Amino acid sequence: MNKLEHLEQEAFDSNVKIHDYYLGEDNLKGFYINGNIAINTSVGTTAEKSCVLAEELGHHYTSVGNILDLTSAANRKQERQARLWAYNKQIGLIGLVRAFEHGCQNRFEIAEYLEVTEEFLEECIECYRNKYGICKRVDNYVVYFIPQLSVMKLV
Secondary structure, three states: OOHHHHHHHHHHHOOOEEEEEOOOOOOOOEEEEOOEEEEEOOOOOHHHHHHHHHHHHHHHHHOOOOOOOOOOHHHHHHHHHHHHHHHHHHOHHHHHHHHHHHOOOOHHHHHHHHOOOHHHHHHHHHHHHHHHOOEEEEOOEEEEOOOOOEEEEOO
């Protein structure tokens, strides 16, 4: 099973229904409300659909109430929490290490290996950079975020 199929199974197991629906504009990729996720029919690739689904599942698990008004600090915090949930689900620090071990040389290869979009990977790295700073140790590895993404194996 690919990542999209795993997420669809998780949604099913959590009684969350997924609907493919045109949301009125191409910029709006997905929407979560009351146990239903609408994914815009304009979402073209499996990788993009899995990223959208992961974020909307993040809203299912982490958000409360109507958070559409992003001028509210509390709503922005809930949006960030849902995205962080999606980044951890789709990529995670271990995913970055696995991509390194697999021999991925650049962000395109990492995104392809992890079955996410390059944009989602970039946003994840920026989020982790803000959260962890220069680097973060994971088991016998150090994942560096500054000056650029890199992984070093400790001996």
